[in-house]
Every structure is written in C-alpha cells, then in structure tokens.
Amino acid sequence: MASFKSYTAAQIVKRLTERHSPVLELLAFHKARHKTDREHQVWQEGAHPEQIEGEAMMLQKLDYIHNNPVARGYVDDPVHWRYSSARNYAGQAGLIEVVTQW
Numbered sequence: 001m002a003s004f005k006s007y008t009a010a011q012i013v014k015r016l017t018e019r020h021s022p023v024l025e026l027l028a029f030h031k032a033r034h035k036t037d038r039e040h041q042v043w044q045e046g047a048h049p050e051q052i053e054g055e056a057m058m059l060q061k062l063d064y065i066h067n068n069p070v071a072r073g074y075v076d077d078p079v080h081w082r083y084s085s086a087r088n089y090a091g092q093a094g095l096i097e098v099v100t101q102w
Contacts, residue, residue, distance in 0.1 A: 001047040009042035058102070062089070 016024050024040060031041035052058050066089070069081035078086035088098035 001049065005043045005047075009040075012042050013040050 013024070013027070016027075027040035027042060031038065032045060035041060052061065062085075066078040066081075066084055066086035069075050069084065070078055075081045078084055079090045079092060083095060085094055085098045085100075088094040089100050
C-alpha cells in the first residue's frame, strides 16, 4: 500500500505541476506538518485494509461508498453523483465500466 500511495502521489503532483493547478496549494497547505520529506500530501495517513468476507460485507461497503456524496450534501441520491458506481448498480451508464455481478 505504501508503494502504491508513494507512486500515485508523485504522479498526481507531477501532473498538477505541469498544469499549474491551484490544487497544489491545497495539497501543500493540508500536508501534515511533521512530514518534512515532501511539499505536498496527497493521501491521508494510514491504511487499514480489510478483506471482504462475503456478500453482506460487500454490500455494506458499497452502500457506504455510494452514500458518501449524499452524506456530504453534494447530491440527494447516490446515482446523481457523476463519479459513483451507484449508477452502474442502478442499471445506468457510468463513466467507466463496472462489474456489478460478483
């Protein structure tokens, strides 16, 4: 997980730098102060992976993820969030293909 976060953070910062994106300022501002080895922080600290142990757990995780934009007040219905796989699970077209039968 550490290698993934390190690599993807470097690529994200590189692309944002190329585009002169103001997002870089936010990534610098919200960087943990004890992180002195970098200018920006893309990922939240820590990783606590859990193995999905069955269908009930998978459905609970999907429900949680799909309802995050609703909980934040961005949309009233998960399928209204453009970037959500909730659209795919509702039989609508999403931005990317998602396997919904597992």
